Every structure is written in C-alpha cells, then in structure tokens.
Amino acid sequence: MNIKYFFFIIPLFFLGLLNSFSQEHVKKHYLVNKDYTVIESTMYNFNQLTKDSVLYYEKKSKKYLKTLDRKKERYKAMGALQYIINANISLKRVDTALVYLYQGLELPEAKTSKAAIDLHWRIFRVFSYSENLVGQLEQIKPLEELGSKFNFYRETEPQNLKKLRGDVLSSAGFYEEASKYYTQYLVKDSLKVDPISYAVVANDLASIYEELNKKDSVLKYRLNAIKILKSKKSSIFGTDYKNYIRDYILLHDFWHQELFVNKNLEFAENFLKNAVTNFSDEAHTAVFANHFIGTYYFKTKQYQKALTFIDTALELGEKKVSLKKTQELYFLKIRILDKLDKEETATKNLEKFKAFKINRLAKNRALDLTKYDVDKITNLKEEAEQRALNNNIERKNITSLLILTIIILVILILGFYSSKKKNKIIKASEKETSRELKEKEFLLRELNHRVKNNLALILSLVKFQYYEIDEPKYKNKFQSLENRIKTIAAAHEQLLYSKENIEGEEYDVKEYLSKITNALIDISTKNIKLNLDAKSINLNIDTMLPIGILINELMSNSLKHALFKDLLIIDIQISLLQSDISITYKDSGATFIESKNSKSLGVSIINSMIKQLKGTITRIDSEYKITLQLKNSKKV
Incomplete structure (x- = not known):
C-alpha cells in the first residue's frame, strides 16, 4: 500500500471512532x-x-x-x-x-x-x-x-402551589389580591402542615401588609409567626432550622419598627454568621442581614462600614434576589457614596444598576419571545401535517379524475374532434383559476401571520411597560389594555387564523366568548361562576368581534365594581332571531359602584360597539338588555 494513502486513512479512521463514541x-x-x-x-x-x-x-x-x-x-x-x-x-x-x-x-x-x-x-x-x-x-x-x-x-402538593401563586401575585405588585389570597388559602392550611410553614406564610403576609401600610396587620401576623417558632411545637425541619427562621423573622420585625440599635446590630451580626456558615444555600437571608447591618451603619453615620456591608449584600444577591431588592441596595449604596463625597462613583453605580435592570427585563422579554416562537413553530408543524394529509387525499382524487377524463377524452376524440380544442381551453382556464385562488389563499395566510405577529409584539410591549411602573392605578389600566388586546387577538386566532375556518363565514359564538370570559376568570382572585347560554348561534366576524369586545368590557366592569360576599354569579344569554341579536347580561352583586365618569374608556368602548351594530342598551341595577343588528350577513 502507498504510504501516503496510509496517512490519509488513519486520521479518517480515528475521526470515525471519535464520532461513534460521542453518539454512544x-x-x-x-x-x-x-x-x-x-x-x-x-x-x-x-x-x-x-x-x-x-x-x-x-x-x-x-x-x-x-x-x-x-x-x-x-x-x-x-x-x-x-x-x-x-x-x-x-x-x-x-x-x-x-x-x-x-x-x-x-x-x-x-x-x-x-x-x-x-x-x-x-x-x-x-x-x-x-x-x-x-x-x-x-x-x-x-x-x-x-x-x-x-x-x-x-x-x-396544593399548599406548595398555592404558596407559589401567592408569591407571584405579591411580586407582581397585586398586594390587595395577594393579602386576600394568603388569608383565604394559606394561613390556616399552613398551620396544619408545620410550624415553620405557618411562620413563613405569616411573615410573608406581614410583608405584604407593609406594602399596604396596614401596621396593625403587620404586627399581628409577625408576632404570630414569632410566637409559634418560640413554642415547643416540633418541626420536621429540625430545631436549628426552626431557630434560624425565628431569628430571620425577628430581624424583619426590627427593620419594620426601625429598631436600629446596638443590641440589634449584635443580633444581626450573629444571625449573618449563622446564615453564611450553616445555611449558605439560602442567600436571601444573608443578603437581608447585610442590608440591615449596612442600614444601621448608615443611620449612625459610619458610612465606610455601611458601604462594606451593602457591597457584600449586592455580591451575594447577584442574580438571586428580586429586581426590587437589588434596586433598594443600589439606591442605598448611592446615598452612602454621596455622603462620602464620591459623586462620580455614585453616578457610575446608578448607571450600573440601570444596565442591570435593562438586562433583566430584556431577558424576561427574550423568554416571552422564545415561548411565542415555540408556539408558532408548533402551529406551523400542525398546519404542515394537515396540509400533507389534505394533499394526499387531493392527489388520489386527482388521479381518479384523470383516469375518468382520459376515458371521456378517448370517446370524444372518436366522435367529436372539434370539441377537443374547446375542452383544452376550458381545462387551461380552470388551472389558471385554481392557481390564482391558491395564490390568494397564500397571501391571506401571510397577512394573517403578520397580524398575529404584530398582536403578539404589542402584547409583549404592554407587558414590558406594565413591569416598568409601580403605581397600582396605572398597572390596572395596563391590565385592562392587555385584556382588550387579547380579546381582539382571540378573535383573530379563532375566527381568521384557524386553518379550518380560513375560507369560512360563520363562527360559534359560545366558543369565542368562552375563551374571552375564561381568560378574565383565570387572572381574577375572586370566586366566580359563569352561566353562558348561546347554543347553536353562528355569526360572521364583523358581528362577532364587537360582541366579544362588548362582553369583555361588561365582565371586566363586574369583576372590578360588583360587591358580593362569597360567590359572584355572572349570567350571559344570547339569542338570534333572523337579523336581530338579543343579549342579556347581569351579575349577582348585591350593590354596584357606578362610575360617574361617563367619558371613561370602558363606557366609550361599550357605546361604540353598540353604535357599530346599530343597537340599543338599557340597564336596571346590574342587568343589561342589549339589542343588536347583524352586520354584513347573508342571512339578512
């Protein structure tokens, strides 16, 4: 064998072995x-x-x-x-x-x-x-x-998942809803599980009440947490961990009451040592202890010591604590640097925090877009599979049709040669029409793709702005805006973008409204029962979309303003007689807080939708009676 071929084959052999090993x-x-x-x-x-x-x-x-x-x-x-x-x-x-x-x-x-x-x-x-x-x-x-x-x-376990839901509500700034959720689902149930579980829930609820500035409730739940941890009731997590959580909650109590005194400084230092030595996997407790000690030194004007502990807190809490906590630490550090006459360093830290915040929010948005892309790819895959199935059926039908056509053509050739040319012209015309129709269908699908993408982008931007603001008033407005956009997006997805209905004209009212109302119920913390009666009613998109927006506004209004004890019942009845649509909407609220602002966005939207469908609306207490006209329907 030629030596040069030997040196060529050997590397290929080892490359093949390496590839085989990696696959295995x-x-x-x-x-x-x-x-x-x-x-x-x-x-x-x-x-x-x-x-x-x-x-x-x-x-x-x-x-x-x-x-x-x-x-x-x-x-x-x-x-x-x-x-x-x-x-x-x-x-x-x-x-x-x-x-x-x-x-x-x-x-x-x-x-x-x-x-x-x-x-x-x-x-x-x-x-x-x-x-x-x-x-x-x-x-x-x-x-x-x-x-x-x-x-x-x-x-x-239900208790664990309920705690997660409560934590997410609190982190999102829905403190009123979070406090109700904690008291309704978590406080009593956690007491049955373990004293530490109850103490953690009670302390978290106290922190929520701090945000709501309800001092009596803060004191009540924090003292309850400390009391049960000081009791002789055993915990499955052990005595050391029980005492560790007790000290952590005590430190929270010192912070809330602003007890930044020397003996509490010693307490915080001992707690920090215990947290770092024995519970290093719970970084948030060490961050809080450093924050407390740094704040103590700041209040006693020992700024250099304060800076040391705040830097340690930021180092420990990097990527492990919330954006809100990180912001508190950075802002305190900037105040300390100002006191030390280090204005340039303070400015750099402010810019550093802004960059950190933008990066965190960008990652959040990137994950939203990733999920959207995954959903889009999944939908496209399902559509491709369906098209492949339809094409297979179409090919079989075309084959059968061609065989029949050939037989007919043979007969026609034998007797009617002159009609052959005419048949060819007709066939060519049919092919051209079919090609143009498929082209239009493709353009329609492409248009719908772009509309869907734009709606998803708008929703992402609304969510992005939602997390940028802290005022509950404006958060509620952005939440309402998101619900309205989702109503339009649901109409587009179900009534236009669906592959089964792309050429259709009539759509199921109940299916569409169920999607809108269930979405509102899912994000509400209230106990709601919905009775939706709209059997066997199909409408076109020009009529369906205004009705969806109208129901979204009425139901959002009920969830926001209706007063009730245990269960809010919402009844929606829709009937169709020739070209007339009748809608009855009411809720079981005992009383109703009616907005005096007749120019509010919600009222304007309701009136606009009724005007668009040439309808009327009357209201008695919490019951609305609405009559509408079908729009652009072939039934009229």
Missing part, C-alpha cells in the same frame, strides 16, 4: 421510562466537563435528535431532549433550554405524563430566574392538574 455517549445517558421520567442512574453531571466538551456533546445530541422519528421513537426523542436541556442549563443558556423544554411537552402524550411535572417545574424556574411573572403563573395550573393525577409527585 448521548444515547446511553438520560434514558427514560414509559412515563417519560428520566432513569436517575443514566443522568450525567456536565460540571465534570470543560465548556468546549459540553458544547461538542450538545451539538452531537442535536444531530442525533434530528435522526429520530418523534412519534415512533418518542422515548429516545425525550432522552435526547433531556440531554440537550441539561447541557444548555450547565452552559447557562436558559433561553435555548426553554425551547427544548417546550418541545418535550409536544411529544405524543407527554403533556399528560408524569414527566410533564418535571418539565413544567423547570420552565417555572427559568421564568422565575428572569422574574417573568406571567410565565410563572402559566405553569402553576398544569402543575395543579398533574399533581392530583400523580399523587402530588415533585412538590405539587
């Missing part, structure tokens, strides 16, 4: 059971590899995933997805991990499997890391459903 490495890790859960013994610790090695194996796992049929080889596909997810989490590429987490839920029967709990938890943590509160709330509902199905696997 992917295939033998993250094997899954029939319920899609990962077999623990096959999990892999990516921390033992270099970054370049993780990137190499992650690339190979993606290549391997592409070779799999996700329906026939679903379990192998889930294993490959788990490999990619964990590799990207080790690389801190959470946005990429999020894409593959959603892909895991799209595998056959994965959404209702036991493994879906792990996938939803990991999605929740990704959104939690970026403080994406809407994304977190979206995961709680499927976790509640799956938890009861699989015997509360992986911390899906």
Whole structure:
C-alpha cells in the first residue's frame, strides 16, 4: 500500500471512532421510562466537563435528535431532549433550554405524563430566574392538574402551589389580591402542615401588609409567626432550622419598627454568621442581614462600614434576589457614596444598576419571545401535517379524475374532434383559476401571520411597560389594555387564523366568548361562576368581534365594581332571531359602584360597539338588555 494513502486513512479512521463514541455517549445517558421520567442512574453531571466538551456533546445530541422519528421513537426523542436541556442549563443558556423544554411537552402524550411535572417545574424556574411573572403563573395550573393525577409527585402538593401563586401575585405588585389570597388559602392550611410553614406564610403576609401600610396587620401576623417558632411545637425541619427562621423573622420585625440599635446590630451580626456558615444555600437571608447591618451603619453615620456591608449584600444577591431588592441596595449604596463625597462613583453605580435592570427585563422579554416562537413553530408543524394529509387525499382524487377524463377524452376524440380544442381551453382556464385562488389563499395566510405577529409584539410591549411602573392605578389600566388586546387577538386566532375556518363565514359564538370570559376568570382572585347560554348561534366576524369586545368590557366592569360576599354569579344569554341579536347580561352583586365618569374608556368602548351594530342598551341595577343588528350577513 502507498504510504501516503496510509496517512490519509488513519486520521479518517480515528475521526470515525471519535464520532461513534460521542453518539454512544448521548444515547446511553438520560434514558427514560414509559412515563417519560428520566432513569436517575443514566443522568450525567456536565460540571465534570470543560465548556468546549459540553458544547461538542450538545451539538452531537442535536444531530442525533434530528435522526429520530418523534412519534415512533418518542422515548429516545425525550432522552435526547433531556440531554440537550441539561447541557444548555450547565452552559447557562436558559433561553435555548426553554425551547427544548417546550418541545418535550409536544411529544405524543407527554403533556399528560408524569414527566410533564418535571418539565413544567423547570420552565417555572427559568421564568422565575428572569422574574417573568406571567410565565410563572402559566405553569402553576398544569402543575395543579398533574399533581392530583400523580399523587402530588415533585412538590405539587396544593399548599406548595398555592404558596407559589401567592408569591407571584405579591411580586407582581397585586398586594390587595395577594393579602386576600394568603388569608383565604394559606394561613390556616399552613398551620396544619408545620410550624415553620405557618411562620413563613405569616411573615410573608406581614410583608405584604407593609406594602399596604396596614401596621396593625403587620404586627399581628409577625408576632404570630414569632410566637409559634418560640413554642415547643416540633418541626420536621429540625430545631436549628426552626431557630434560624425565628431569628430571620425577628430581624424583619426590627427593620419594620426601625429598631436600629446596638443590641440589634449584635443580633444581626450573629444571625449573618449563622446564615453564611450553616445555611449558605439560602442567600436571601444573608443578603437581608447585610442590608440591615449596612442600614444601621448608615443611620449612625459610619458610612465606610455601611458601604462594606451593602457591597457584600449586592455580591451575594447577584442574580438571586428580586429586581426590587437589588434596586433598594443600589439606591442605598448611592446615598452612602454621596455622603462620602464620591459623586462620580455614585453616578457610575446608578448607571450600573440601570444596565442591570435593562438586562433583566430584556431577558424576561427574550423568554416571552422564545415561548411565542415555540408556539408558532408548533402551529406551523400542525398546519404542515394537515396540509400533507389534505394533499394526499387531493392527489388520489386527482388521479381518479384523470383516469375518468382520459376515458371521456378517448370517446370524444372518436366522435367529436372539434370539441377537443374547446375542452383544452376550458381545462387551461380552470388551472389558471385554481392557481390564482391558491395564490390568494397564500397571501391571506401571510397577512394573517403578520397580524398575529404584530398582536403578539404589542402584547409583549404592554407587558414590558406594565413591569416598568409601580403605581397600582396605572398597572390596572395596563391590565385592562392587555385584556382588550387579547380579546381582539382571540378573535383573530379563532375566527381568521384557524386553518379550518380560513375560507369560512360563520363562527360559534359560545366558543369565542368562552375563551374571552375564561381568560378574565383565570387572572381574577375572586370566586366566580359563569352561566353562558348561546347554543347553536353562528355569526360572521364583523358581528362577532364587537360582541366579544362588548362582553369583555361588561365582565371586566363586574369583576372590578360588583360587591358580593362569597360567590359572584355572572349570567350571559344570547339569542338570534333572523337579523336581530338579543343579549342579556347581569351579575349577582348585591350593590354596584357606578362610575360617574361617563367619558371613561370602558363606557366609550361599550357605546361604540353598540353604535357599530346599530343597537340599543338599557340597564336596571346590574342587568343589561342589549339589542343588536347583524352586520354584513347573508342571512339578512
């Protein structure tokens, strides 16, 4: 053999061995059971590899995933997805991990499997890391459903998930709703679980009341928390942890009462030492202790010492505490630097915080867009599969039609040669018409794609602005704006963008209104029962959309203003007689706070929709009777 061929073949041989080894490495890790859960013994610790090695194996796992049929080889596909997810989490590429987490839920029967709990938890943590509160709330509902199905696997006990929902409401600034949710669902139930669980819930509720400036309630719940932790009641978490939580809540009490005195400084220093030494995984407690000590030194004008502890708090809390807490620490640091006559350094720290805030919010928005892209790709995939099925049926029909056409043409050729040319002209005309029709359908789909994308972008911008402001008054306005946009988006998605209805004219009223009303109920913390009667009524989009906007405004008005004790009942009845639509809307509120501002946006929208459909509206107490005319209907 020629020596030069030998040196050429050997590298190829070793390259093939390396590629084979890397594929086997992917295939033998993250094997899954029939319920899609990962077999623990096959999990892999990516921390033992270099970054370049993780990137190499992650690339190979993606290549391997592409070779799999996700329906026939679903379990192998889930294993490959788990490999990619964990590799990207080790690389801190959470946005990429999020894409593959959603892909895991799209595998056959994965959404209702036991493994879906792990996938939803990991999605929740990704959104939690970026403080994406809407994304977190979206995961709680499927976790509640799956938890009861699989015997509360992986911390899906009702008490734990209710605590998460309460925390998200509080973090979003809905303090009034959060306080009601805590008192209704968490305080009594947590007392049955464990004294530490009750103490944590009570302390969190006290912090919520601090935001509402209800001092008596703050004192009540914080003292209750301290009292139960000082009692002899045992905890499953042990005495040391019980005392640690007790001291943490005491430190909160000192802060609230502004007891920045020497003995409390010593208490905070001892607590900080205990937190760092024995409970280092709970960084937020050490951050709070440093914050307390730094504030003490600031108030006693020992600015250099104060700066040291605030810097430590910022270092410990980086990427681990909320944006609000980070802002408090930075603002205190800037005040300290001003006192030390370090104005230039103070300005740099202000710019540093602004950059940090923009980066955090940008990550939040990026994850929103990632989720939107995943949903879009999933929808496109479903459409492609449906089109492939329709094309297959169409090909069979065309084949049969062609055979019949040939037979007819043979007969016609034998007897009527002159009509052959005419038939060809007709056939060519039909093909041209068909081509033009398909082109128009394609343009319509493209237009709908763009409208859907623009609506999603508008919603993202509204959410972005929502988290930028702190005033509850303006937050409520942005929430109302988001609901109105979602109503229009729901109409577009159901009435126009749906592949089944792209050429249709009439649509189901009840299905459309259910989507709007259920969305309002889901974001409300009130106990609501909806009775919607709109059986067998189909309307065109020009009539349906104003009705959807009208019902959205009336129901939002009820949820905001209706006063009731335990349960708010909303009744909606819709009937159609020829071209006349009759709507009766009422709620069970005992009394009703009516806005005196007749020029409010909600009232203007209601009147505009009624005027658009040439209708009338009358109201007696909380009951509305509305008559409307069908618009652009063939029934008239």
